[in-house]
Amino acid sequence: MNDTSPAQLPAYYCLPRPELTQLVAARGLRILEVGCAAGAMGAALLEKGAAEVVGLDIFEPALALARTRLSAAHRVDLNGLPELPYPDGHFDLMTFADVLEHLVNPAAVLRHLSRWLSRDGKLLLSLPNIRHESVVLPLLVEGQWEYADSGILDRTHLRFFTRKGMLRMLDEAGFEGVGKIAGSQTATPVYVQKAAELVKALGGDAAKFIEECNVVQFITFAARKGAEARDGDRAPQVAAPASAPVAPAPGADPWAGSRAQRVLLAPDVGSPEDRWAAVLPRLAEQLSGKAAVTLGLALPLEHVQKPPQPVQALPSTLDLDLLLTEQPSSLAGWETLLRGAGVLVLTGARPEIADLATRMGVVIHDAAADPKLCPAPVAPSAEAARFPA
Known part of the structure; x- marks a missing residue:
């Protein structure tokens, strides 16, 4: 028996998954969230006005929480092509957020589930890209192909x-992409550039x-072959989100889809x-439930693809959004990322970033000076800022 709570x-x-939910004009839609995990994305779609969000997953501990957030959530093994307790054509949208790569025959699962998709319904899916340079170049140069607990080479990917x-x-499943494919x-x-020359x-x-x-991930809508796009749907646009702050698309908001308060x-x-x-964990607990907060965490790429233990250990009951983003490699990248932030929390000496944030009018919170955040505080380097109440 699994006693995980x-x-x-x-x-x-x-x-x-704000990078996905921001693309959905959810109001009035009946949505099937395939691979719903704990239901956080589906809950966000309900907040946007979805009429119904039903979740499917195989992991019962996550489903226990999803059932408290979604209209309904069912434990199924997708590889077994399960029957669903809904009439044919019931759903307007089906989402597959990093799900299909875990299946034995993803095209067969899409064909099977299409029975419950309305005639002009859409799929929204995200899939990891095996052509990413962090995979193909180590393979080419060093013969390296190392599985990990998460990321593009997640050991559970089939x-x-x-x-x-x-x-x-x-195409094999009877669908085709709608609009541009986002990345x-x-x-x-x-x-x-040298690899491109080769x-x-x-x-x-x-x-x-x-x-x-x-x-890292391809994001696209899809519809049945030959179907016309539903009026009002937003096809994903090719734009650099928060995970690519160095070279964003002109006018792009790296915090798009995030909650109003950004830390x-x-x-x-x-x-x-x-x-x-x-x-x-202390910061997340302090922010949880006090405001509509997104906590952004700028980490090296390898930690974005494979979240470290402190991130994985955060309890699922926290009432905040967590946004993992690649740490910029230049001040221009930091400027892009800071532009949408209200508060910058520093846990070490980062004078160049602190100076930039000050010039941009971003409030700086020195965690080392806050006894509620840092168990062994040092002399403060700046006056601690108040978080959203």
Whole structure:
């Protein structure tokens, strides 16, 4: 018997996925959230006016919490092509947020579930991109292919997708992409240009390689082949979200889809003096339930793809959104990320970022000077700021 309680769930079961929910004109829709985990994304869609959100998942501890958030949630094994207790054509939208890569035959599951999708209904899916430079270049140069607990090479992934592979899978299931395909992106390393030259020399499309190799996840709507797009739907636009602050699309908001109050925690993970791991749970608890808060956490790419233990240990009962984003490598990137933040929390010495935040009018909170956040405070370097009440 699994005695895991909702409060013990890792935080990644409870991510609200604002990069997806912001794309959905949810009002009045009946939505099937396939792979709902603890129901955080579905709850956000209900807040946006969805008429019904039903969740499907196989992990009972997460479903226990999802049932308190969604219209209904059912335990199913998707690989077994389960029957659903709903009439044919019941749902207007089906979401698959990092789900299909875990299935034995994702195209077969899509074909099966299409029975419960309305004639002009849509799919919204996100899939990790196996062509990302963090996968293909280590494989090419070092012969390295290392599975991890999460990220693109999550050890539970059974299928791997490129952009072409994703579209082929949709075609096999009787669907086609609608609108542009979005990319949840990371910064492009300088050595990618050399790899692109090799791609060109071998007869490939160097520009397409550069365009796709920094995409962590592909995000797209899909509809039945030949179906017209529903009026009012928003197809995802190619724009750099918070995970790509170095080169955002003109006018893009890296905090798009986040709650009104935005708090950014900027740890120096490589510094032994940085106390972010101790501060994070205290900060999250302090912010929880006090306002409509999104807590952004700027981390190195490897920690975004594979959240470290302090992130996974956050209890699922916290009432806040958690946004993991790649830590910028330049001040220009930090400026993009800070532009939407109301408060910057520093857990170590980051004078260049603090100076930039001050010039931009962002409130700085020195965690080391706050005894409620830091168990062994040091002399304050700045006056502690108040968090949203």
